[in-house]
Amino acid sequence: MTDKIVTHAELKANNTKEKTWLLLHGKVYDATAFAEEHPGGDDAIYAVAGRDSTEEFEDAGHSKDARDLLEEMLVGTIEASRPHIGALSTAPHSSPNWAAR
Numbered sequence: 001m002t003d004k005i006v007t008h009a010e011l012k013a014n015n016t017k018e019k020t021w022l023l024l025h026g027k028v029y030d031a032t033a034f035a036e037e038h039p040g041g042d043d044a045i046y047a048v049a050g051r052d053s054t055e056e057f058e059d060a061g062h063s064k065d066a067r068d069l070l071e072e073m074l075v076g077t078i079e080a081s082r083p084h085i086g087a088l089s090t091a092p093h094s095s096p097n098w099a100a101r
């Protein structure tokens with residue numbers, strides 16, 4: 001288990017073959033070592049590296065075995081998304097936590 005919080009900037013930076021991170025259902029996974037063994041091809045992994053790939057992952061209809069594999073690749077949880085601007089937000093304008101990253 002890990003309670004590491006991964007920032008969007010960190011996720012986005014790890015979109016290479018040397019460091020391949022994926023965001024699935026709010027959790028960040030390190031698929032660097034796994035990519036070349038992926039039954040769906042390494043290209044499928046590299047194509048979605050560094051971003052939210054939940055939709056692609058679910059569209060492929062992965063098995064429970066595939067989901068179990070994810071456990072050992074877990075890096076942490078993605079930070080909270082930026083607030084919806086103007087959507088009845090009471091957050092102070094002076095210190096949005098998504099700015100300056």
Ligand code: HEM
Binds near residue numbers: 044061070073
């Ligand atoms: C780290 C994340 C992923 C893991 C651990 C993973 C694991 C697997 C595994 C074990 C299989 C074999 C079939 C099964 O057990 O379901 C598989 C097949 C497949 N995966 Fe993934 N996968 C990942 C991400 C993705 C992504 C992001 C995509 C699409 C962009 C994708 C597309 C596919 C496809 C199309 C197949 C079917 C290949 C075939 O049967 O010819 N996978 N994956």
